[in-house]
Structure formats: structure tokens, C-alpha cells
Amino acid sequence: MPTSDLRPIEFRSDNAAGAAPELVEAIVAANVGSALAYGGDDWTARVHRRAAEVFERDDVAVFPVGSGTAANAIGLSAICPPWGAVLCHDTAHILRSECAATSMFGGGAALRGLPAVLGDDYKVSPAALHQAFAETRWGDPHHSQPSVLSLTSPTDFGSIYTVAEVAELAGIAREQGMRVHLDGARVANAIVALGCSPADLTWRAGVDVLSLGAIKNGSVSTDAIVSFNAAASEELVYRVKRAGHVASKMRFQSAQLETYLTDDLWLRLAGNANATMRRLAAGLGALGVEFVAEPQVNMLFARVAPEVAARMRDSSLDFYEMGPGVIRLVTSFETTDDDVDEALRRIEAAVTG
Amino acid sequence: MPTSDLRPIEFRSDNAAGAAPELVEAIVAANVGSALAYGGDDWTARVHRRAAEVFERDDVAVFPVGSGTAANAIGLSAICPPWGAVLCHDTAHILRSECAATSMFGGGAALRGLPAVLGDDYKVSPAALHQAFAETRWGDPHHSQPSVLSLTSPTDFGSIYTVAEVAELAGIAREQGMRVHLDGARVANAIVALGCSPADLTWRAGVDVLSLGAIKNGSVSTDAIVSFNAAASEELVYRVKRAGHVASKMRFQSAQLETYLTDDLWLRLAGNANATMRRLAAGLGALGVEFVAEPQVNMLFARVAPEVAARMRDSSLDFYEMGPGVIRLVTSFETTDDDVDEALRRIEAAVTG
């Protein structure tokens, strides 16, 4: 509890932010007249067309689902057989923070974390992937067979894969007959940071299925599975339904996604998060605060003494302490320059004690 | 496609209706400031208190989920072991319309439809339940063991169980050590029709887990699992998460449910659907239209000649034909007396040719 009278400024998580006004408005606007349930509505038809444009590909399939966990676990179940293993970084969200939902939806599929290596920036490296292959007894039924490479970008630690890195890793995986999944809970932030096209980062780089995050970036109630793999798309029709993620009044989910993907709203929202983080980082740097790594999107890990962290907290700044001396600051689509400047003033005071 | 210029009037399904303005407004109103994700917010805390009041019981647990299928299948998985069978009427939604989601979440649990009997009103009868027990080899591992009785009220055909009927059936089931589930996709309509309390129809009658429908009755994006069974409540914390139904920005789901359960809004919304259906039925009766059964909530099955149905459709009335000569009409929270009166005028014209 902040002990000050200052207004709280939110840096805990983009998950703690509200919803983007445009997306709330999309729900309000969709509440006109009647429309068939379960996706037989115009909004859903339009979101498919919009996705085809955004991803530059007609046969893309979009499935609105209620959470990133649903997007990841159901999406993965469509490209990993029950006896397969999903390879991911040892710090991946699917491995650490989803209560093995992938194993449940995947019929007992295994999650295999590739060991973190110092300096790997929380990303899967070609070397780690080759090492996993070397340890695999391919075709031996005693062993879960590596079937999917799942990349998280941005990672839970704010680092991102370049388009070339995704393509290289996907290429290595595909040589082994594996499929590729991108956990894009914050993928808009990565796309903005990279300045690439959504197609380049995904299917052109070899991605079969994308978990398209929207909630952290301003949607009210929907993320989406985006499939570039025809066989997976066919399965997902059934898999999403059985999971209870086909919304009855799907127009309200689709309306959000339609707006989200129109006129680059999703990239503008993420762009704000990234830009305010850059402003924050610049200010912190000027104050002499040390970063664990240079922020690439909207997350920053910084080293501050416990007493500084305590004073920051006392000044109504909300953030997480990851361990002794390391704090995490996250900006969002709704963080303002004012928020940042005010926060920097308070941090300066905290730093100088 | 209607060939007339008349405004369409919706009688296909309450699923085709929009959302209640109060619930859209609840989302808009909840979009203030930041709030912890995954239920660590004030709206979620309040919806639990509200549910405790509505169900007159402190230890009730509420889990917002994205669909009725999710509510049913996940709720059932918490009270049925993998080797168990869920007994339900042969026409039950969980058996006919959810792609065996209950078997998936239930680890291969069986769904066993009790045979429909002429005149059973699509409801499980004590006789049918006793018959199922007589055919069961209790304790024999070759046979899925009856573990849950699932009642649907209202049924998909618009009939409802009285409180006494639920209590009698639940009592029979409990004598065999079974648990009881109520699929209440339209439970508010049943409660209004019965004039009973929510507690009387559920836990006081022996129900362990309720699928509390809200979406058909006006919510934008959330139904809920309501558990009166402590062991199930504990499991559901994990089961709902693994299913991807713990919303990140849960405040937007909880805000809807809070408003829904406040000041009897849910009952008023359902009350409108029931009342407009009574008005419609009275008018149809006056026109000499024959009903398959007297409507009890907001659904009516009527016998009309195919050419009459065709003329009705031509006059921009939207409804489903269930088979030759039988049509289904459904009202909703947003059907107005005007809609009904205008529809009756058109039907009169259709009937008289």
C-alpha cells in the first residue's frame, strides 16, 4: 500500500492496465441488432478478411480465444502429437506459468525446456536446439519426440528474436520435421520494435501457429490463435470448440479483433508502450540506474538498492521486485509521457534518498 | 433471406440477441485505472460476495468462464472421475451439442444419455434414473460408474424441472454416492418461471455444481461455474486455469457478473424473455396455432403448415424450423411487446394466407 498521497503509477504489468478505449467502443458498437452465434456473424467474417490483409495471406485462420494460455495450449495441441515434445526455452511462459495446460490439451504431450545459457537473453539458441537434437533418440518410442519448437517473443524478460533469428531456428526445426509456434502474447511490441511486417516475423520465417496476444495490449476479453498451417486450421475448428473457447456471442470478440487489426491500432498501442519505455529508460540512464539489459520493448529490469526500491514504492510507484536488488518496470498502451516524467521525478528523489 | 422490407424480428435464439446495455456499461465502467490480473481485482472480490448473497451461502465459489460449454465440461470434470459416467437426458446439450467436451476435460469420462420416454418433457425421470441404476454393474471396472447426474433446466426444448423434481432426482442420485450438476444455460428463466430462490433450485435441492448461464441472457462474454461443493471448488481453481478460462483482465468478466447478479438484473432480463413469450403464446393461441407444449420459459414449439412458415419467413420473422411442420420461437431479454405485437400481426397474415 502506498503511504503517500501521490497518484499511483502502474509499472507492474501491462496485464494490470485497463482496455483501450477503441476496443471497449468496438464492443459497444457491435451491440446492434441480432447476429448468429458461434461465429456466424459479420464481425467474425470481417476479422478473417482483416487478418488476411495484415498477414498478407488469404488462407490464414483466426480463432478468438479467452486467454493467452488458451491460445498457446490449444494452438500447440494442433501441431504436436500426444507423444511429441514441445521444445522451448527453460524460462518460457508455456513451461513456467500455464500449469501444464499444453500437456492437458496435448493429450500428455511433453514440455521440454532447453537449458538457459548465460547471455542467451532468455532466447532459444541454434546451439541449444542442436544440443537437444543430439540428445534425442529419434524414432525411439521411449522418448517424447521433439515435434514443435515454441518461441516466445518478446520473452517474459523483454528480449525479442529478430526475423532472421526466428527464420534460422525455424529452419533448423523444420529440417527435423518439426513445426513452429510463436507465443506472441506481446507480439505487437516485437513487430514495432523490429519494424518488420507481421508476415515476415511469422509464416515467412517458418511459423505455423501464432498466439496473437491482444489482451495485454488493450483488448477487453480476447486473444487469438492465428494458424498458417492448413491441417492445424482444420483441427482447431474442433479443438477450440471442445475447449469452450468458441464464444456464443462471438461478434463481441471479433469486433475487438477487427478494430485491433484495423489501421494498425495494435501496432500503435504497442508503439506507445515501447516509446514510453524508451523515454523511461533514457531518464533512468540519466539518473545512473543500471539495467540488467537494454530494454527492447516495454519491459525493463533494473538494479536498484532495496532502500531505493522501498522509497520508490513509498512514492506510489507500482512495480515488481524480482529478487534482491532487481526491479521490473513495464509500460503499456496507456502509459503516458506524463506518467513517465512524473515517475522519473519520484525515482530521482528515491535514488538521491 | 427475407424478401420484404419489414424490419426483421428475431426469434431464432436468445444467443442471437445482443448484450444487455447494463452489462456493456459494466465493462465500460470497469475500464478505470489499473487492477491486478487473473482475479486479483476488486470486481472479482465483489462478485464473490454478490454470489454469496444471491445463493445465501458464504462458501459458494464462482468461476467466470467464456462459454456454457466451458462451464459444463470443466464443472463436470471436477465432480466426475475419469472412469465415471455422467448421466443425463438423451437430449441434453452436454451430450448432443458440445463435441464431447466433457469427455475431454474429464479424462475420458463417459456421457450416458438416459433414453427419452414419450411424455417425459425432455427431462430425466426418477424411473429412467432407477432403470439406469438397475443396468449398472456397480464397482465393476468394466463399466463406467455413474458418478454425476446432470440436469438441464430449462431443457433445450424449453421445459423446466420444479424444485421438487430436482430435489427428488438429486436425492436418488446421492443415495448412490453420485454428485449433481445443473446445466443452467438459461437458469434465470427457470428461476423466474418457478418463482423460487436460486438457493432452493440449486444447493438446497442437492446440486453440487451449477453452470450459471449469463450470455444467452445478456452478458457480453461470460458465463460462470458456481460450485457449492468444497472439494470441487478447490479443484476448479486449477482446472479453470489449465483450460485457459482464467481471464487476464478478469475485472471485465467479473464486472459483468457483478452487475448481472445485482438488484435482480438477471431475473429481470429473464423475466422479460418469459413475459414476451407468454404474450406471444397468448396471441398465437388466439390465432388457433397449435403448440407442441405450453411454453414454460422463453421457448415455444408450434405446429404450422410449411406454407405458413414460408409466409412468416417472407415477412421478415426469423426463427428455426425443427422439422416438417414444427417451428421454434425464442424470445430474449431484449424482445419487446412491440416486437411481439408486430410479429403477431404478420403471423396472422401468414396464417390466413
Added chain:
Amino acid sequence: MPTSDLRPIEFRSDNAAGAAPELVEAIVAANVGSALAYGGDDWTARVHRRAAEVFERDDVAVFPVGSGTAANAIGLSAICPPWGAVLCHDTAHILRSECAATSMFGGGAALRGLPAVLGDDYKVSPAALHQAFAETRWGDPHHSQPSVLSLTSPTDFGSIYTVAEVAELAGIAREQGMRVHLDGARVANAIVALGCSPADLTWRAGVDVLSLGAIKNGSVSTDAIVSFNAAASEELVYRVKRAGHVASKMRFQSAQLETYLTDDLWLRLAGNANATMRRLAAGLGALGVEFVAEPQVNMLFARVAPEVAARMRDSSLDFYEMGPGVIRLVTSFETTDDDVDEALRRIEAAVTG
């Protein structure tokens, strides 16, 4: 408990019989020297060659498993997606007597019993299959999609499908893109009765996966999945292992199967069961006993008065009463003509009181 001093004669089930001496001997003979585990042994190599000969097809795959339930459920899981339904007769063993193992291994796949029709001989009819298709909403994810037709032959009531019947039903199923499974717990008895080749009754008739029963017909500890479907064969390598049905010392399972399939032993064993049943039926007919149906393999259902059944039981005849006035008699590979003749003498005494 028999109250007489007469030696018991077994007609309860071929499951109550012991093992064929040849197959016990196969185990004894295989206990020489060391051999690689998990199928890397010579016996397993030979059983594959033997199966290729017996089924007249090089690419047949054989997987020894520990029970008929394992053969059925694991075999079905390789040809039915989790959202699919296995269609079978309402009296099928997979539906009635396996505790929904198919749903468990199938990731929540549905079992759908086609209604029994008077005179259908407990067999799926083309009409029943067409009816099921007519009731199916193909491609609608609310509905488990019919994906496999499972036939049981002989049925649990001793009737068999002709080769033409299997081919007709399989053809109808395949037109819908379905696959075909044959539960052959007693398939050798059917093959002998039909005088057909194993290939004709299975893959030439459109069967993808066969549960090859051996245990009821004399093996000690192994049945087998026989796959004629390349995709299923590939999956089964993993599915059988994960189910714990890849025997460590597989040579002992394979040795049984090798012997079983060599020099028509399996058909000779089943032939004895069928022949002794014919002898029994002829004798019973001569005694004026009425049959529910003419026996086709090694099972007979006969109508006898309760007091006759009681006297039979008192004379140390072991059999099951299926209900008032109907008894089941089953012969096996080890029933002798002497057993039959002695049984007939006792039955004659029981009948004449």
C-alpha cells in the same frame, strides 16, 4: 457351487479356459539365451513376417498388447481424432464393457452406439449407419464427428458379419471419410465359420485396424493390434509404448503370436470351439431345446426353464444365465467332444427332470 460330485464342464466363457499347450510351450521354448528387450528380438521379427504371410500383405504392422481392451482402445485412438466419434452397435464390447477406455486413450473421443433394431442380430446395419449419418451435422464443431466405424465380429452374442457385410459397411463409412476398425476378440472363430481368408475379412473389405484376439483362443498373455493403415502404424509405435503395452521381454509375447499364426494353429483352435459348439447345438436341438438364434461360432443362447437351468447347474455344468429363461453356453479351443457328449447327457437328465 456345484453340489454334485461330477467333474465340472466349462461353458461360461472361452475366457475361463486355460491356455493352449502349444502357446505355453512357445513361452518355454523362447526362454533360451538373451535377447534384446522391447521387440529387438528374433521372435518379434518373425511374428511380423508371419503376419505378412497370413494377411497377404507386406506392410502389415503387428503390436502385441496385453488385452483386448488395450487392442481396441489403443487401436482406435490411432484412427479417431479426439473430436471424433466411434460408431458401433449399441451392444458393442467397446461401448458396454471397457469402462470408456476408448475415450481415455482417444483424448475424449466419443463412443456412439447405433440403436439396436429387432432382428439386426446385434450387428450394425447399413440402414442404421445411414440413419446415423442423417442425424450428423458434418463439419459442425458442436458435434463429435463420426470418424471410425467399429464392427465387432463375432459379436458378444455370437453372430458374425459376412465378408460382404463388412465390405458394404466399410464402403459406406469410407465414403464419409471414416476409417474402419474390427474388434476381433474372437476373429479366428469368425474366419473359420466363414471359410474366408484373413485378408478378405479385413483389409480387402476395407478394415484399417484389427484387434486380433488371441487370449480367448488360447494365448497366455497377448492379443495384438494389426494395422493395415500406414499412418496408424506409425502412431501406434508411440501410442502402444505410452500405454505401457510394449513388453520388456517381448519375445515371450511374440513367441506366442508366432506360434499362434503358424500352420493355422489359431484357426484350428477356433475350429475346435466352433465344431464342439455345433455338436452341442445338434444335441440340444435333438433334446428339443430352443435357441435364441442358430449358433454361428462358439456361443449359444438357449431358452430353458429356470428349473432346468438349476438342475443343469447342479450337475456341475458351468454357464451363465443372461436373464430369466435364457442361458449362454460357450465352447473353447479346449472343449472336447467328450465334454459335449457328457454335458448333453446331463442336460437330457435336467430337461426330463
Added chain:
Amino acid sequence: MPTSDLRPIEFRSDNAAGAAPELVEAIVAANVGSALAYGGDDWTARVHRRAAEVFERDDVAVFPVGSGTAANAIGLSAICPPWGAVLCHDTAHILRSECAATSMFGGGAALRGLPAVLGDDYKVSPAALHQAFAETRWGDPHHSQPSVLSLTSPTDFGSIYTVAEVAELAGIAREQGMRVHLDGARVANAIVALGCSPADLTWRAGVDVLSLGAIKNGSVSTDAIVSFNAAASEELVYRVKRAGHVASKMRFQSAQLETYLTDDLWLRLAGNANATMRRLAAGLGALGVEFVAEPQVNMLFARVAPEVAARMRDSSLDFYEMGPGVIRLVTSFETTDDDVDEALRRIEAAVTG
């Protein structure tokens, strides 16, 4: 392929050994008369009584199953909820060599390998367990909840837990509400080496469910799940059936287990394996061969130069090379002193070049 004319001597695995004559004979002897299927036979009744004596506890439940994978995965599924995690050493067989069977039978339960630590002898240490607890967010549904501690003894590397070690680790686990599983694929070898009672190493030390290995130690076709936990025992009746591991002619499985557990046969068989290994180790030590660790049961890892290994192989010694310069030698119930002495002569020749 050995290039010599010498008789092969088997040191690859006890899995490559044949079956103990006593256990083959048990099958032969059980092939008398008829007996009810699925465990309704006298042999099965007796094996339960025998187990009660051996484990000094009346309420022990025994389930014969077809493999160690089945014993582990099905046994674990009865004590781990789907959202739970099974904690085990990073080298555990259930994690490394069973294709995630535990996740399949466990409804998506997670397997979590505790990191190997130099000098931990491939065993879970109290420190590793405490560390896992410290990293666990108890009660947080984002995280698989540690629910079972699974110990493997002997480990796949031949080390064993003392009774005190099992008790200490089980105590730590139980304090957290966890249950305890012992993967005893070679548990008889551990019991003999420790000189303890079966009860002391299992339930008295806090073990709920034991995978009782028999196949590696001489049985033809059966291992067993032994449950000391009443709730698990009740579940296993159904879980084992659904897995297809309830043998139709269970008498042949039970007869093996009865004989195995009678007059300490299982301990004598394991005792031979341990004793011949000691003899082998003594001889190797005299030859100056260096061990990775002193052998505790029937497995030895030794360092030999590649050219020595090659010469050993050329002299018809069968063993595995685990990597450059390390070989694995395993004795079994059927290894003789002669085998060992002859092997030592050949190894001496190989060492001296």
C-alpha cells in the same frame, strides 16, 4: 557383431535375460482347468495374501500390469491430480524413458526433473527437494503443484537409497501434503543390498505406491503396482482396467507373482544378480579397471579405453558403451559365476591387449 567363436556373455541389461525357470514353470502349472477371467481366480486371491505377508500389511493392494512403464504411469496417475507435478531426479526413468506416459495417464500432469548435482549419485537430495519447494508458488494455479515425489531405487545408474534416505525424503514431501512413489523396477536388488524388509523400504518409510518390478528379475510378462494408499487402491481398480492392463487370463500373471513372492524367490534372484556383480567388480578391480562408482546392486559403470572396449566386444562380451571411455555392465538373476570368471579372463586379455 562378435567376430569370435566364443559364447556370448550378456552384460547389456537384465532386460535382455530370459525368464526364471520357476516363473515359466508357474505359468505351466497354472494351466489347469478353467478359472474365471479378470482376476476372479485362485491365483490372484493368493497373490494378494502373499503380498500382505511380504509387506506385513493386510490392506496392501496388488495390480499385475504388463510393464514397468504401466506400473509407474498408472500408479502415479492415482496419486497425482492432473494439475499436479511429479518431482523426480532429472535422470529418472519416468522422465527420460517412458515417452511421457505419466503425463498421458495423469491427464496432463507435469513431470519435473530436479537438477542433477555433482555427487548426488543420481538420487534426489533433501537439498534439491527443498530448493524445488522454494521455487514453487504453492496454491498458484499458474503453476503445476508438486504433488508426488517419485524416487527410483535402484536408479538407472545403479545407486540405491537407504531406508533412512527414503524416509527422510518422504517425510519432507509429506510435510507439503505430497504423496510418495517408488519406482522399483529393480527394487528386489535394492532390498537385498540393503538387507532391509520390504515394508521398511516402502510404506514404513512413507511410500504410497510402489512399482514392483519383476520382469527384469525373471518374470515372463508381469510387473505390478503395489498400493499402500487406500484411496489410490480404489482408483486403481478402474485405472488399470481402462489402461487395458487387467489381463483376461489373469491367473497366468498372478501365478508368476505368487511364485515370485514365495519363499523369497524374488530376493534370491536379485541376490544372484548382486552377488555376480560383486564377483565381477572384485575381478575388475584386481585388473586395475577404474569404476565410475562402486557398484551397489547389479550395475557397474567402468572406465575403459575405447580400444579395450573394442577388444572386449570382439571376445563376445555384450555390454553398452555409455559414451567415450565408459561402459555399462549389468548382471542378472541368470548370470553365473562361470559367466563372470570367463568374462574376467576375456577382459584381462582385452586390457593387456
